[in-house]
Amino acid sequence: MGRGDLTSAEWVRLQPHLPSPGQRGGRWNDHRTVINGILFRVRTGIPWRDLPERFGSWKTVYERHRRWSADGTWDRILTAVQADADLAG
Template identity: 65%
Template sequence: MAVDLSDAEWVRLAPLLPSVAPQRGGRWRDHRQVINGILWRIDNGAKWREVPQRYGPWQTCYERFSRWEQDGTWARIEQRLQADADAAGELDWRAQADATIVRAHQDASGARKGGSARMNHVPRRRSVCPGVD
């Protein structure tokens, strides 16, 4: 399923992205093409290696996604688009999540892997004859 950005979406998003001007290492692949590849991967739940070639090399999509996560680009985009949507009255801040329906996996509890030392302790069996181990 294609989820490529519409022209209107691209017009809003483009000014929020880093410059594509040549820097050390050469010119960046087109941001729109790469973002469409990232969106394709997210929409399909696929692995990076499965991103179709029409979006460029999968490594480029992954590296751009990772770099923008680290440098705060994604956070700035989210903040700006959220502020714009809020100003336009498009957000409903009254939404709630009921914790009774959000289940966490048992491994998400933060417990030490393998359980506690006390849980792993197996008591030695006592001899039937006192004084004999």
């Protein structure tokens, strides 16, 4: 795990709200690895193509971010995580 990657506690809170993997016929790359790649790119501001290989293919990371932005997945995740936090106080 790299600096700035999701911690185990953060992942436990986030994981139930993610879409099921493999809906497009193939096996999806691990959500956690892809999300860590997205967070790395947002944090550093590097071009997608310069994403370190530990996050997998830059195209996969970019496409998942683009798809989830377009279909409202990120908004649903944010709403769900905020609701969970409100319930926990």
